[in-house]
Amino acid sequence: MMTNPNIIKIHSIWLLFMAISVNAQQTSKELYGGINVSTNGYGLFLQSFFSKPNSKIKNSITLQGQSIRHAQETRIKNSRYLNPNPYVLGKINAGAGLGINITSYYQIGTNQGNSPKLYIGTSLGPILGVMKPYYVLFDKLGDQDQTIIQNENIINKQDSIIGGVVWTKGMRELSFTPGVNLDINLSIQWKNYNRYHHWQNGIRINYFPNGLDILLKTENSIYFSIYTQYGLSGKY
Numbered sequence: 655m656m657t658n659p660n661i662i663k664i665h666s667i668w669l670l671f672m673a674i675s676v677n678a679q680q681t682s683k684e685l686y687g688g689i690n691v692s693t694n695g696y697g698l699f700l701q702s703f704f705s706k707p708n709s710k711i712k713n714s715i716t717l718q719g720q721s722i723r724h725a726q727e728t729r730i731k732n733s734r735y736l737n738p739n740p741y742v743l744g745k746i747n748a749g750a751g752l753g754i755n756i757t758s759y760y761q762i763g764t765n766q767g768n769s770p771k772l773y774i775g776t777s778l779g780p781i782l783g784v785m786k787p788y789y790v791l792f793d794k795l796g797d798q799d800q801t802i803i804q805n806e807n808i809i810n811k812q813d814s815i816i817g818g819v820v821w822t823k824g825m826r827e828l829s830f831t832p833g834v835n836l837d838i839n840l841s842i843q844w845k846n847y848n849r850y851h852h853w854q855n856g857i858r859i860n861y862f863p864n865g866l867d868i869l870l871k872t873e874n875s876i877y878f879s880i881y882t883q884y885g886l887s888g889k890y
Contacts, residue, residue: 686852686885694879695721695750701757701852701885710761712773715754722749722783722860722877724868732815735793739817744809744870745788748821751860753781753835770844775854781835783866787824791816806870833862837881852885 684703690696697720705712729740759773787803793814794800801819802808808815839856860866860877867874 684850684887686850686887688852688883688885690718690720690881690883692720692858692879692881694723694725694877697721697750699883699885712759712761714757714759716757716777716779717754719752720750722751722866722868724749724872724874724877726869726872732813732817734813735816739791739819741790741804741815741818742788742869743812743815744804744872745868746804746870747785747829747866747868748788748824749866749868750784750786751781751833751835751866752784753779755779755835755837757839759841770842773841773843775839775841775856777835777837777839777856779835781833781860781862783831783833783860783862785829785831785867787827789819789823791819809870831862831864831866833860833866835860850887852887853882854885855882856880 686699686701686703688699688701690699697718699716699718701714701716703712703714724745727742727745729742731740732738755777756779757775757777759775762772762774789801790804790808791800792802792808792811793816794802800816801823803824804815835858837856837858839854841852841854841856843850843852845851858879858881860879862875862877865874866877
């Protein structure tokens with residue numbers, strides 16, 4: 655559980671970045687929406703661009719949300735039971751992140767009308783880690799309620815874990831932790847059929863000082879990923 659000062663700090667940071675985002679969208683000439691796929695999850699994003707005319711520097715504000723998996727997650731089945739559901743041994747929470755990023759792009763090469771344009775960019779911003787308790791079915795003799803949160807005591811009794819449960823279990827028990835999102839990327843923008851396209855690839859680091867606790871007995875503060883994202887837009 656986070657203390658009240660931490661909650662106040664998180665809200666202050668989010669309000670600041672939301673104010674910047676609203677201001678940016680008011681002066682924006684391009685607004686993209688799309689999907690993001692990475693080595694540790696997937697999600698959606700909304701990106702607003704703003705830049706000065708005839709400048710090689712372009713900036714953006716991005717609102718994004720995506721799932722976050724731990725690199726050491728492994729799904730297994732318990733062969734002692736008939737048709738068991740797969741589950742992740744040692745997982746205590748399902749993770750996700752809600753972030754607001756400021757990105758600065760620098761155009762590589764010359765600007766030639768509607769030809770594709772290549773950019774190198776860096777992004778930085780706050781991210782709010784979201785954790786949902788990870789439930790499993792556990793074989794407790796004489797107990798009808800076999801749905802429990804996986805913990806260190808349970809993983810030492812692996813033979814009695816029947817399997818995973820529906821993913822919505824635990825949605826009313828969310829917890830949150832603040833973090834920082836940083837990435838370095840290479841992207842390309844082009845126009846086709848009166849629509850604008852933005853394809854970006856990069857390396858991302860999510861850092862949670864208090865930990866985004868997903869797996870037991872592992873490092874849960876730094877999450878490194880390689881990602882690709884595609885956005886589609888109209889021009890204003």
